[in-house]
Amino acid sequence: MNAEKDFLIPVDSHNHSAQSPDGKNTLGEMAERACELGIEHYTVTDHLEINKFYDEEFPYEEPVRQSSLLLPPLIEEYKGRVDIHYGVELGQPVHDYELTERMLDSYDYEFIIGSCHMVKGWEDFYCLDYREVDPNYLLRLYFDELLEMAEWGKFDVLGHLTYPLRYIAGDFGINISMTQYEGIISEILKTLIKNNMGIEINTSGLRQKIGVTLPDEHYVRLYRRLGGEILTIGSDAHCTADLGKGIAEGIALAKKCGFDRIYYYDHRKPIAIKI
Numbered sequence: 001m002n003a004e005k006d007f008l009i010p011v012d013s014h015n016h017s018a019q020s021p022d023g024k025n026t027l028g029e030m031a032e033r034a035c036e037l038g039i040e041h042y043t044v045t046d047h048l049e050i051n052k053f054y055d056e057e058f059p060y061e062e063p064v065r066q067s068s069l070l071l072p073p074l075i076e077e078y079k080g081r082v083d084i085h086y087g088v089e090l091g092q093p094v095h096d097y098e099l100t101e102r103m104l105d106s107y108d109y110e111f112i113i114g115s116c117h118m119v120k121g122w123e124d125f126y127c128l129d130y131r132e133v134d135p136n137y138l139l140r141l142y143f144d145e146l147l148e149m150a151e152w153g154k155f156d157v158l159g160h161l162t163y164p165l166r167y168i169a170g171d172f173g174i175n176i177s178m179t180q181y182e183g184i185i186s187e188i189l190k191t192l193i194k195n196n197m198g199i200e201i202n203t204s205g206l207r208q209k210i211g212v213t214l215p216d217e218h219y220v221r222l223y224r225r226l227g228g229e230i231l232t233i234g235s236d237a238h239c240t241a242d243l244g245k246g247i248a249e250g251i252a253l254a255k256k257c258g259f260d261r262i263y264y265y266d267h268r269k270p271i272a273i274k275i
């Protein structure tokens with residue numbers, strides 16, 4: 001907290017810089033924008049896609065190492081203006097536990113979002129043509145994999161629980177009957193809660209075709225009903241223009257679903273913010 005500065009946005013706990021393959025702006029540009037916007041606790045969470053770690057297109061080793069060197073001076077530079085934290089969006093950890101553990105041991109991440117962007121043997125949900133592959137077949141694999149991740153348990157919050165719907169329902173306009181997944185989703189949420197982990201409200205959906213947060217109100221309520229407490233909120237911005245977007249709506253949704261606080265992480269410890 002800094003009494004001299006008026007913070008307008010309490011958090012942005014999910015966003016990407018050019019240290020991610022799909023990010024547009026440098027870490028410095030993102031931090032400067034966070035400062036302009038009056039974001040109080042800003043957590044950088046660049047991609048670390050475990051199953052794509054050695055890909056020729058974007059070998060992760062070097063950018064990940066670079067980020068670890070760039071962050072500490074940036075955190076120092078913005079002290080008192082933006083409280084910057086060093087996080088990561090860890091994709092597909094269960095595809096290679098050994099590599100995942102090596103990476104988590106090598107870097108001092110303060111906050112780890114666990115995400116599944118693709119199930120074993122398939123490309124990213126965002127690349128698939130759902131007229132050619134049965135979305136329900138993939139959704140079953142997806143939720144099974146989320147449960148495996150939750151049971152493994154070495155991250156802080158589960159990223160965008162309903163990620164595939166961004167493409168299946170949003171981009172392709174395919175209506176999925178989600179009641180068939182209520183059981184496994186409840187199981188995933190209960191496992192996270194048992195392991196002292198949380199979920200996020202990812203506000204990217206509000207500026208995309210799907211038009212709702214990931215996950216939407218139904219699942220935020222379900223999480224609360226099951227005893228969920230830890231909730232983070234992030235824009236999933238991949239450029240300065242999207243930073244902080246939808247955070248106010250995300251907070252309003254959290255309140256509406258019965259939460260009176262949200263969290264950000266400081267060295268793997270959840271810190272509550274009253275809302």
Ligand SMILES: [Zn+2]
Nearest residue numbers: 016022047238
């Ligand atoms: Zn991305």
Ligand SMILES: [Zn+2]
Nearest residue numbers: 089115159160
């Ligand atoms: Zn993601």
